[in-house]
Amino acid sequence: MAEKRRLRVGLVGTGFMGRTHANAYGQVSKFFDSAIAVELTAVCSRNAGKTRRFAEQWGFASHESDWRKLVARDDIDLIDIATPNDTHAEIAIAAAQTGKIVACEKPLGRTFEESHRMADAVKKAGVANMVWYNYRRVPAIALAKQLIDEGFLGRVFHYRSKFLQDWTISQDVPQGGAGTWRLDKSVAGSGVTGDLLAHCIDAAQWLNGSIREVSGMTETFIRERAHVATGKPQPVTIDDASAFLARFENGSLATFEATRYARGHKALFTLEINGERGSIAWDLHDLHRLQLFDHGGKGALRGWRSIHVTDGDHPYMKAWWVPGLQIGYEHTFIHQVADFLKGLESGKTLVPDFETALKTDAVVDAVLRSAQTRQWEPVPG
DSSP: OOOOEEEEEEEEOOSHHHHHHHHHHHHHHHHSOOSEEEEEEEEEOSOHHHHHHHHHHHTOSEEESOHHHHHHOTTOSEEEEOSOGGGHHHHHHHHHHTTOEEEEOSSSSSSHHHHHHHHHHHHHHTOOEEEOOGGGGSHHHHHHHHHHHTTSSOSEEEEEEEEEOOTTOSTTOOBBHHHHGGGOHHHHSSSHHHHTHHHHHHHHHHHHOOEEEEEEEEEOSOOEEEBTTTOSEEEOOSOSEEEEEEEETTSOEEEEEEESOOTTOSSEEEEEEEESSEEEEEEGGGTTEEEEEEOOSOGGGOOEEEEEOOSTTSTTGGGSSSTTOOOOHHHHHHHHHHHHHHHHHHTOOOSSOHHHHHHHHHHHHHHHHHHHHTSOEEOOO
16 A cells, blocks of 8 residues: 655644644544545644643644744644734745745735735745635535536525624723734734625635625724733724625625624624525524525425435535534534645645635725725725
């Protein structure tokens, strides 16, 4: 039996996303066949004690407290960035310049310009790359993509999506630091537009094509919060809520909404697409079900139906359990690694790569610009 090619992973970040990535790398070979063997070579974060414990828990062979040392190591093939947004560009560009494969959490950078530099860097270096827009790997969404590509909807008229949370409503929630850096613009770049709506936008452009222009509005409901670093009140400059209208290149219209001020919602991500022949709807809180309406057939029997996406002929599900037994959020990351390994084997680009993610950041940039100008704004090409 031929020895497998090795993919030696260096993970930067030991927070929530670091855990999802580590789990994916550790689990993928147990369920998906590949000619590439993933090795958890090293993990890195600034807290040496926490990093050592993380390495032991998740099976990494070594650990570092300086990402520059990790990038410089010659026993690592892939640098995976699971850190706050303000570090993405510097780490990704440095890793690409050493010839390493680069994986990065979304969004790429804090601004469209920063993201552009990252995309240019991996292109110039000629290295494989990917961005963790994991919701593409939900089997129900992957099935929706198949149906759309097969013409199930026909001409598309409408697309609508939202992502609702409620965790920042209290005035007492600070900004900055390990837990609340998403409220600090200098670290995050933007609020819900770049954080939550980015997921909605990526899924939309994958399912329905490019967005041509947008008209957006944003709001910051609590305009001053204590900063973790100083304990002193500082202005809040990220957006707490964001909504925009959009026109796709295919002529369809869209509405998008995201907020962290929707009481009762922790992570309500939904999408619906309406076409001439039918409609498709999906809800993260019921992620293994795809709702379909087919306008064909007898009128008296028309109605919405729920597809339980757990069967062996559904995307990814052959690798898991018997039909009827569902999977969860963490599996979407495993699917992304499995697809990425296939891409490395075949030499084909896995989407979303940096170039694809840059197109999402272009829409984010246009939405934020429109909120300032109060005009329709074109999406940069």
